[in-house]
Amino acid sequence: MTRILQQTMIVVFIGGCVLMASRNAGAQLIPAATVAVALEKTVVTQHEPVLLRFTLSNSSSKQADFELGYGEEKANIKVNVTDPDGRVWPKPRPAPRFGAQFREAILAEPYTTSVGSVVLDDWFTFNKLGKYRIDVAVPPSKDSSPADLQVPETPLTLSVVPRDQDALASACAGLVTRVENWKSASDADVAADALSKIDDPVAVPFLAQAMKQKFFSSMMIDSLARLNTPDAVNAFVAASQSSDPEISAAAYAALVALGKVKPPG
Numbered sequence: 576m577t578r579i580l581q582q583t584m585i586v587v588f589i590g591g592c593v594l595m596a597s598r599n600a601g602a603q604l605i606p607a608a609t610v611a612v613a614l615e616k617t618v619v620t621q622h623e624p625v626l627l628r629f630t631l632s633n634s635s636s637k638q639a640d641f642e643l644g645y646g647e648e649k650a651n652i653k654v655n656v657t658d659p660d661g662r663v664w665p666k667p668r669p670a671p672r673f674g675a676q677f678r679e680a681i682l683a684e685p686y687t688t689s690v691g692s693v694v695l696d697d698w699f700t701f702n703k704l705g706k707y708r709i710d711v712a713v714p715p716s717k718d719s720s721p722a723d724l725q726v727p728e729t730p731l732t733l734s735v736v737p738r739d740q741d742a743l744a745s746a747c748a749g750l751v752t753r754v755e756n757w758k759s760a761s762d763a764d765v766a767a768d769a770l771s772k773i774d775d776p777v778a779v780p781f782l783a784q785a786m787k788q789k790f791f792s793s794m795m796i797d798s799l800a801r802l803n804t805p806d807a808v809n810a811f812v813a814a815s816q817s818s819d820p821e822i823s824a825a826a827y828a829a830l831v832a833l834g835k836v837k838p839p840g
Contacts, residue, residue, distance in 0.1 A: 607635035608683065612711050612729050615692060621704065621738040622777075623746045624769035625695040627654075627711065629726070633683035641691075641724045643679040643713070649693055653712045653728075656695075659705025659735075666698045679761075692765045696772040707733040740777055747773060747781035754785050767791040771798040776806070783810035792822045800829050808835055 608631060615626040633639040644651035654666040683689035701707065713726040753766035770778065770785055771794045779802060786795035796814075799807040811833075814826035830836045 607637075608633045608639035608641075608724060610641050610713075610724050610726050612726050612731070614709070614731050614733055617732060618734045618736060619701070620736055620742040620746070621702065622773055622775040623743055624750075624772045625699075625701055625733060626692045626765065626769055627695050627709075628690060628692045629681055630688060630690050631681045631683045631724070632688045633685060636685045638685065639683045639724070641681045641683075641713075643681070643691065643693070649679055651713050652693065653714060654695070654698065655710045656699050657708040657710075659703050659707065664699060691761060694765060694769045694772060697768065701733070701735050704735050704737060707735065709733055738775075743773070743775060743777045744781075747778050751781050751785050754788055754791060763791075767794055771795060773798075774801070776802060776804050778802070779804055779806045779810065782807075783814070786810070786814055786822065786826075787817075789819060789822060793825060796825050796829050800833060803833060808833065811835070 611630045611632070613628050613630070615628050619625060629641065629643070631639060631641045642651055643649045652666070656664045658664065681689050681691035695701075695709070709731040710728055711726065711731060712728040715725055747770060750766045750770040754763050754770065757763045767785060767788075770781060779799065782795045782799050786792050786799070796811075799810055808830070811826045811830050815823050815830060817823040817826065827836070831838045
């Protein structure tokens with residue numbers, strides 16, 4: 576083998592190694608799964624709930640998951656809200672809880688996208704008209720590894736416009752559809768939570784409709800009792816005659832608590 580041929584083969588070998596290393600480095604720079612955060616709606620009418628959406632895109636051949644934390648507080652999510660007056664409100668610290676805590680996570684099968692939402696009204700109120708800045712991040716937990724997905728601080732803008740009865744009714748109807756269709760258990764739960772947070776008489780017929788879903792009946796009964804309008808009382812009267820003994824008993828108990836009927840005995 577001539578020296579020129581040897582040198583040529585060495586150059587080709589080195590070039591191949593450099594190319595492979597470059598490809599491997601490029602592959603390492605492109606994450607297999609990513610998380611994007613956004614508001615479900617950037618403009619809402621007054622009293623409409625505000626939902627935050629996380630989209631997990633998985634381009635790998637393995638299942639990906641994104642941890643939101645444990646329990647209703649979604650402790651892993653860091654949120655700060657700046658209201659229209661410029662005051663900053665951090666997400667409250669979760670109160671100590673006892674008993675079982677259920678893991679909250681978004682799962683995406685290989686080469687798919689999965690979505691999960693949380694209700695910001697669990698922590699904040701958005702009653703003031705105007706623009707809000709919402710800063711969201713999911714920093715690494717103390718038990719996370721470098722491979723775990725994180726969300727760097729993301730600024731979002733929300734506009735709250737004057738109360739529009741038709742727009743609010745439309746939002747309620749959309750939430751009821753999500754509760755009833757059960758696209759996923761987590762989405763139905765988020766929709767029910769959001770619906771229960773609407774502190775407006777417009778929500779009454781929609782709360783009454785969602786109350787027929789046994790899993791969410793107690794949540795809807797609590798919200799109807801808080802509103803305590805004539806229509807809410809009528810919804811309790813109708814539900815007290817339900818064929819489902821649990822819903823019937825809970826609705827009757829609500830009527831007693833509101834002083835609309837005398838307690839038995």
